[in-house]
Amino acid sequence: MAWSLYLVWGIVANYYYAVTTPPGSVLDGLAAENEGTHFQDVLMEMETFTEFPPTCKRCHLPKPERTHHCSVCKKCILKYDHHCPWIHNCVGHFNHRYFLMFLTYLTTACIYFVYMGIGPFMLMAESEENLAIWPYRMPKGLVAFSEVLACAIGLAVGGMGCWHWYLTLTAQTTLEQYNNNYIKGICKKKGDRFSNMYDFGIIGNLLDFFNIGRRGPWYTAFLPLRIPPIGNGKRFDKGGRGYVLDFGPDDEDDLV
Numbered sequence: 001m002a003w004s005l006y007l008v009w010g011i012v013a014n015y016y017y018a019v020t021t022p023p024g025s026v027l028d029g030l031a032a033e034n035e036g037t038h039f040q041d042v043l044m045e046m047e048t049f050t051e052f053p054p055t056c057k058r059c060h061l062p063k064p065e066r067t068h069h070c071s072v073c074k075k076c077i078l079k080y081d082h083h084c085p086w087i088h089n090c091v092g093h094f095n096h097r098y099f100l101m102f103l104t105y106l107t108t109a110c111i112y113f114v115y116m117g118i119g120p121f122m123l124m125a126e127s128e129e130n131l132a133i134w135p136y137r138m139p140k141g142l143v144a145f146s147e148v149l150a151c152a153i154g155l156a157v158g159g160m161g162c163w164h165w166y167l168t169l170t171a172q173t174t175l176e177q178y179n180n181n182y183i184k185g186i187c188k189k190k191g192d193r194f195s196n197m198y199d200f201g202i203i204g205n206l207l208d209f210f211n212i213g214r215r216g217p218w219y220t221a222f223l224p225l226r227i228p229p230i231g232n233g234k235r236f237d238k239g240g241r242g243y244v245l246d247f248g249p250d251d252e253d254d255l256v
């Protein structure tokens, strides 16, 4: 009973947090006075002092690293992963944790349900002719329906969960993964080794993602609480040396 309630708490709380936590936008934490002030303040937060800072072509605001414009939300989202219609929200810097944990708790609950329901499900198949030997309160049809539903949701959400665990362990967003794969291909052709500059190794990435150490002990990762991530989402620590594409004239052939 305690384990089942814990799973339900994990699913409901993380879903609620994923829906209601703003993923993070460029103007977060800045006073809404005039646009000029915003521009300067965002640049200060990004620690960008170049003459031509990266700017979003659609909302004309400075574009911090890992930020992308969401055409559904019509604004730039910090550490943008994707826009998720199921939570009617973008998955970004401030709610990625809740999105991942929602997928994890839901998949775990589905596996647990399928495991616990397999006995009644098998018995249902056996006792088709003799209704008298059905010892459960739950009607047979509902057992069959729940078992099939748990299998289907477990597979679909589990696949998505595995993908997001892979991204978390390798410190990438969905978008970055596509870009990194592309650059990896170019590196391979040149005989170079690719390294993702946000990657601090599996343990380092987990500590960062779950804000362990600075905000709370390790077990806070397993508590469905509202715990914000490290940083403001406009600037990120860089562990790897990163790989900067050299678009010099010698390399043009490689890019064709």
Ligand SMILES: [Zn+2]
Pocket: 056, 057, 058, 059, 060, 061, 068, 069, 070, 075, 076
């Ligand atoms: Zn934008």
Ligand SMILES: [Zn+2]
Pocket: 070, 071, 072, 073, 074, 082, 083, 084, 089, 090, 091
């Ligand atoms: Zn969006």
